[in-house]
Amino acid sequence: MLHVKGLTVGYGGTPVLDGVDFDIQKGQFVSLVGPSGSGKTSVLRVVTELISAEHGSVELDVPMRDVGFLFQDDALLPWRTVRQNVALGLHIRELPEATIADKAEHWLTVLGLAGLGDRYPAQLSGGQRKRAAIAQVLALEPKLLLLDEPFASLDAIVRTRVTQELLDWVEREQLTVLLVTHDLEEAAGASDVVYVLSKGPRATISARHVVDIPRPRQILETRQHPAFAPLLRRLWDDLSVELKSLTAPRPTDT
């Protein structure tokens, strides 16, 4: 579904990412974890063509219109109602008005926002805004879903609930997902494969872990699965190595 080969990304100086390779198969849930500044978000920004790569390639097996991107911030248009925000992508695709109205109402209901469609984003709670952002992306029925730490700003209870709702949907529809997160439990609990990025600059894939936990998954129960704790330990060890190398004195410092 997504093939990243030798991806090198820079912002004018030393590359943030240097030769990143990974693949995502259709229907897989893949997470990308790594220290801050390792360029996790840059991978998603290249895939969605918001920035260009210096070298390497990103190949998609689906057209760009089938890629949905859920940002870290909900980034809803503050001057549009929740319903108008959910319908925004549908309007951009110039679907018939009746179809747009039906789809928007459907996704508001699916995400538990029925009755809140006429409110503005500022009138919703953080969890509701996040649901509206999810509805906006899912309304376009993407085949590949890119998630950039989408639930980082939510409190633990809302976060678990919204993550579970999204996970249920992804499993039911067999969507392909690439999740960027710094939350190892989230990555281990939701994914089929977890890639670890080394510290930046010049970050690259330093480890790949297959998550051997059956689906469908319940977030809270998954954490009790025998494979969960050892996986979390391995991820933690991988990142600890990266973080140690971040804090270790460089030769020029002595």
Added chain:
Amino acid sequence: MTPTHRRTLAGLLLLLVWETLSRIGWLDPFYAPPPSAVGEVMLQLVVDGELWPHLWATTIAAFAGLVVGVALGVALGFAAALSPLLAELLEPVMILLNAIPRVILAPLFVIWLGIGLASKLALATILVMVLIFFAVYNGIKEVDQRLVERVQTLGGGRRVLVQEVYVPSVTAWVMGNFKVAVGFGFTGAVVGEFVASSRGLGYLLQFAQSTYNAALTIGLIVVIMGLVLLLFSLSERLERRLLAWKYD
């Protein structure tokens, strides 16, 4: 008692003290005529029908300046924000115009355009235009990039970005400055009339000053203040209507 009640009461009290001090001779009515004398002069202007043509002339000049100034400010602000070359040319001129007290251009406009409506319109326009230019220019430059990227990832191109992100974002900036623009429109019109004119509240003010008519001067100041306050209130309603998402 609400704050409005308290303010009204304080205002009435001030007028009462002023009236009393003037009547017992503690204030020289030549310099500070009592409110009753001011009211009398203004009432006479209204009854004689002398006020209306001047009020109308000033309002027309102020409104025309406001409309043209907003239109030019929006157009130039958009153009500068979207074209680096135009920004290079326009920004220094606008910064210079913003830095100087723009009313000093009034005599020049009279020389160029005469003492009619055109010179007042030009002054009001330039006062408003510079303000709106920076509101639009900065509004576009500081538009929330997360919203831009959100629309782009949903498949939106330049047209959708302008329609869904830039225009609403800039509207918020412009409306935030609109009340000041209304004040600038009247400043331009009145100062233009004060410098050289044959009608308008500014002309009447100039006449009142040259004849040492303090009652008329104060009365005209009150009329201008009342008019601007009325327009402030209308522009606030417009702002609440256009920016309902901010206030609801």
